[in-house]
Structure formats: structure tokens, C-alpha cells
Amino acid sequence: MIKNLEIYTSEIANFKTDNLEELNQFRLKFLGKKGILIELFNKIKEIPPEERKQFGQDINILKSAVLDKVETLKTDIESKQHSRHSTLDVSRSANYMTLGSRHPISVVMKQLCDTFKKIGYTISEGPDIEDDWYNFESLNFTEDHPARDMQDTFFIDEKTLLRTHTSPVQIRVMETHKPPLHIICPGRVFRNEAITARAHCIFHQIELLCVDQNVSFADMRQTLDYFVKETFGPNRKTRLRPSYFPFTEPSAEMDISCDICNGKGCNICKYTGWVEILGCGMVDPNVLENVGIDPHIYSGFAIGIGVERLTQQLYKTKDIRLFFENDIRFLQQFESM
Ligand SMILES: [Zn+2]
Incomplete structure (x- = not known):
């Protein structure tokens, strides 16, 4: 026992x-x-x-x-x-946060800004909501200009609107600064347009303004050539077509050969093989006068680049609407940028 x-x-x-x-x-x-x-x-x-x-x-x-x-x-x-x-377990391995990516539009905007910064331009920005003076009147839009129509512009009230281009920033800078001026104005703009594969009611522009003594059309052409070579490489074809804008005289639009169809024709280039990517011209003397700059001493040129069109060409994106849908499957393709 x-x-x-x-x-x-x-x-x-x-x-x-x-x-x-x-x-x-x-x-x-x-x-x-x-x-x-x-x-x-x-x-x-x-x-x-x-x-x-x-x-x-x-x-x-x-x-x-x-x-x-x-x-x-x-x-x-x-x-x-x-x-x-218990929620606190010091032995657990850490949770990693997934890294985000830059939106393709932001990638291209930054790339363009860097391109122009290299030749001495600085960035200026302005508000999305503008009044009639900055968006139209100071830029030489006549009282009866069709762009003032309700169909093209989102009006907040009779005199207040969502800016239809980034040109108001040029006016704001010229009103407060004396030439020489070398600025780029990146930003979001709004137009009351039908949304399709190649157009949207919201899009982005980068505008460039150069005002100094003896600035000529040739200076503008050289700046355009530099921009195209930096952005698309040395072999992309370009063409300038005469155009009309109220705030520039003479005015032109520049097309680049369509890289989505290799010039053969597609819905993005409207089957012409060419895509319009920017408008440009010599600043109209009336605009310089409106902001108190003497057009007899100074001249200048302005370039307005459509960022979505450019991005479509750079990344061969066939539908502009993809940029605004925030579809993670689309955006993830730009993760390394
Ligand atoms: Zn095409």
C-alpha cells in the first residue's frame, strides 16, 4: 500500500x-x-x-x-x-500595408512638368472655380463667343463657373508679375461635354506661357520640338495646323502621329492617323493689354497640352474613361511608377 x-x-x-x-x-x-x-x-x-x-x-x-x-x-x-x-500579441509578425501607385495622369503631369522645368519654367497654380473675367473676358473671349454657352461650360451662377481651361492662371500671374515670365500651369478643367472614349467632362491640361522681349513663333516651334522629343523620342511625327483661339494670334494646333494604330487609323485618331495633343499660339496683344503689359515692348507664346490625350498615346490606352473609373485592375498596371 x-x-x-x-x-x-x-x-x-x-x-x-x-x-x-x-x-x-x-x-x-x-x-x-x-x-x-x-x-x-x-x-x-x-x-x-x-x-x-x-x-x-x-x-x-x-x-x-x-x-x-x-x-x-x-x-x-x-x-x-x-x-x-488578446489583441496584443508581441510574437506576431508585423502586418504589411500594400503600397499604392501613382495615377497614370499624375505620372504624365509630373513628367511634363519636369520636362519644362529643365528649360527654366516654374509651376503656377490657380483655383478650379473661376469668374467670367479670368476664364473668358481677360482672355479676349467676346460677349457672344460660343464657348460661353451653357452647353460648353458648367456655370455655378451667371458670373461664376468651373474653369474650362488653365489659361486663367496665366492671367493671374501676368496681373501680379512683370515679364520675363516662364511658367507652366498644370490643373484640372471642366467642360459640359458628352463622355466618350476620347472625351470627358473633366480632364487635365498643362499650359505653358512665355512672355519676354522679342519672343517669336520660331521660339515656340523650338519649344514644341523639344517637348515632343523629350516625351515621345526623336522619331515621332508631328504637324502644325492653323487654328483659332480668342487669346492667341496667330494660333495653331499640333498633332502627333497616332501610336495606337501606327498611323493606320483607329477610333482614337478618328481614322486619320493623327491625334491633336495641344493648341498654341502667340499671345494676343489684347490679352497683354488686359493685364497691363505693353504689347509694343513684350510678346509671348502660350501652349495648352491635353494630358489625357497624351497619356492615351504614351500608354496606348484606348478609352479615356478608364482614367476616371478608379478600377483597381487598371490602376495596378502603373504600380512601379
Ligand atoms: Zn489611331
Whole structure:
């Protein structure tokens, strides 16, 4: 019997578990109604009277050992489970945030700004909401010019509107700064147009303005050539067509050969093989007068580049609407930029 007690003592001392169910089995094995301890107590009467006292004490020691063991292991297991469910687990590996990417329009805007910064131009910006003076009147738009029509412009009230081009920034700069001026004005513009694969009611422009003494059409042509070579490489074909803008005289539009169809004709180039990417011209003397610059001393040129058209050509994007849909499958393709 004494030998049995020794075996039980060592079994209790060596018992280990991190499972509550196993611990319960252990507890029942010793303390249950048919457990070892009850069995041992029942055997007291079989023990010779002179050994009973000692035997009783030994059983009680065994009982306390079981109770201690159960209590200790239970506390351990519960504290481990608690830390597993707690929100702070210092052993976990860190969560990585997915990196975003630049929007293709932003990529191209930055590229164009960098191109012109290299030849001495600085960036100027202005508000999206303009008044009639900055958007139209100062830029030589007559009172009855069709661009003032409700169909082309988003009016907020009779004299306030969403700017239809970035040219108002030129006026704001010329009103407050004296020539020589070399600025680029990147920004968002708005026109009340039907949304198609090649046109949208919101788009982006970068305008360039150079005002100094003796600035000529040849200077503008040279700046255009530089811009096309920097942006599209040395082999892209360009052509200048005479055009009309109220704020420049003479005016021109520049086309580049369509890279989406290699000049063969597609819906982006309206099946002509050419895509218009910018308007340009010599600043109309009336505009210079409107901002207090003497047109007899100074002359200048302005270039307005449509960023979406350019981006479409650079990345062969067939539908302008993709730039505004925020479809992650489209945007992820620009992740490395
Ligand atoms: Zn084409």
C-alpha cells in the first residue's frame, strides 16, 4: 500500500498538460466518486491500527498534492488561452500595408512638368472655380463667343463657373508679375461635354506661357520640338495646323502621329492617323493689354497640352474613361511608377 502511495505521488508530480479536458480527467481519476483517493480512504480499515494514523496523513498529503496540481495547471492553461485571444500579441509578425501607385495622369503631369522645368519654367497654380473675367473676358473671349454657352461650360451662377481651361492662371500671374515670365500651369478643367472614349467632362491640361522681349513663333516651334522629343523620342511625327483661339494670334494646333494604330487609323485618331495633343499660339496683344503689359515692348507664346490625350498615346490606352473609373485592375498596371 505504501508503495502505491509513492507511485501516485510521483505520478502527480510528473503530470503535465495544456488541455483542460485532460486536466479534468486527471482530477476525476484522483478526486472523483470512484477515484483513487476515495479508494484509499476506504482501505484505511484494512491497515494495521498502529500504521493507520500515518497512512491517513499520507493520503491527505496526496490529496493536497492533487488539488495543488489541478489549481496550478488550470491557472496556466487559462492564462495561455487569454493571451492567445488578446489583441496584443508581441510574437506576431508585423502586418504589411500594400503600397499604392501613382495615377497614370499624375505620372504624365509630373513628367511634363519636369520636362519644362529643365528649360527654366516654374509651376503656377490657380483655383478650379473661376469668374467670367479670368476664364473668358481677360482672355479676349467676346460677349457672344460660343464657348460661353451653357452647353460648353458648367456655370455655378451667371458670373461664376468651373474653369474650362488653365489659361486663367496665366492671367493671374501676368496681373501680379512683370515679364520675363516662364511658367507652366498644370490643373484640372471642366467642360459640359458628352463622355466618350476620347472625351470627358473633366480632364487635365498643362499650359505653358512665355512672355519676354522679342519672343517669336520660331521660339515656340523650338519649344514644341523639344517637348515632343523629350516625351515621345526623336522619331515621332508631328504637324502644325492653323487654328483659332480668342487669346492667341496667330494660333495653331499640333498633332502627333497616332501610336495606337501606327498611323493606320483607329477610333482614337478618328481614322486619320493623327491625334491633336495641344493648341498654341502667340499671345494676343489684347490679352497683354488686359493685364497691363505693353504689347509694343513684350510678346509671348502660350501652349495648352491635353494630358489625357497624351497619356492615351504614351500608354496606348484606348478609352479615356478608364482614367476616371478608379478600377483597381487598371490602376495596378502603373504600380512601379
Ligand atoms: Zn489611331
